[in-house]
Amino acid sequence: MDISAVNALSYEDFVNIFGNVVEKCPLITAAVWTSRPFTSLNALEATINEFIDALPESGKEGILRCHPDLAGRDLHSGTLTRESREEQARAGMDALSSAEASRVARLNEEYKRRFGFPFVICARATDKTRILRELSERCQNARAAEMARGIEEVKKICRLRLQGLVLSDAPNKL
Numbered sequence: 001m002d003i004s005a006v007n008a009l010s011y012e013d014f015v016n017i018f019g020n021v022v023e024k025c026p027l028i029t030a031a032v033w034t035s036r037p038f039t040s041l042n043a044l045e046a047t048i049n050e051f052i053d054a055l056p057e058s059g060k061e062g063i064l065r066c067h068p069d070l071a072g073r074d075l076h077s078g079t080l081t082r083e084s085r086e087e088q089a090r091a092g093m094d095a096l097s098s099a100e101a102s103r104v105a106r107l108n109e110e111y112k113r114r115f116g117f118p119f120v121i122c123a124r125a126t127d128k129t130r131i132l133r134e135l136s137e138r139c140q141n142a143r144a145a146e147m148a149r150g151i152e153e154v155k156k157i158c159r160l161r162l163q164g165l166v167l168s169d170a171p172n173k174l
């Protein structure tokens with residue numbers, strides 16, 4: 001799909017296709033449709049990032065809270081979004097040993113207790129070993145640093161999801 005095809009989409013189709021580039025936040029997609037035409041995929045990505053950056057802290061926290069835990073309840077109950085399921089599987093989060101699974105569950109809970117939002121990392125840009133290490137290390141950070149870091153990870157996830165939709169030849173959801 002080239003950018004002119006993206007620009008020609010109705011808002012219904014645009015939200016259908018791009019509604020989950022930020023996990024469970026189709027409102028962001030619906031809002032940026034107003035900024036068409038986009039000159040490039042990078043311009044679409046930049047518009048999404050600007051929208052996120054302009055949100056109050058509570059809005060940014062809300063975005064983080066829309067993310068499922070890594071190797072958490074949604075993965076075990078099969079209720080992850082397709083995108084999240086693929087990302088978590090690629091990082092091996094669906095095939096943890098029982099010791100790893102308990103460690104991740106314990107650290108996820110510790111992280112949420114400490115910060116009030118879940119640990120978010122772009123799973124496709126890393127691997128299981130680094131996720132486990134970062135989960136433990138990032139629990140020690142200050143809250144403001146983790147908010148900023150979590151939002152940077154959301155933007156990375158968004159970038160890779162956008163690229164998957166626009167640059168791949170895979171049939172989209174139209």
Ligand SMILES: NC(=O)N[C@H]1NC(=O)NC1=O
Pocket residue numbers: 023067068069070083084085087088118119120121122123124157
């Ligand atoms: N909690 C968290 O990081 N979740 C995610 N990361 C990712 O790459 N996809 C997700 O759903």
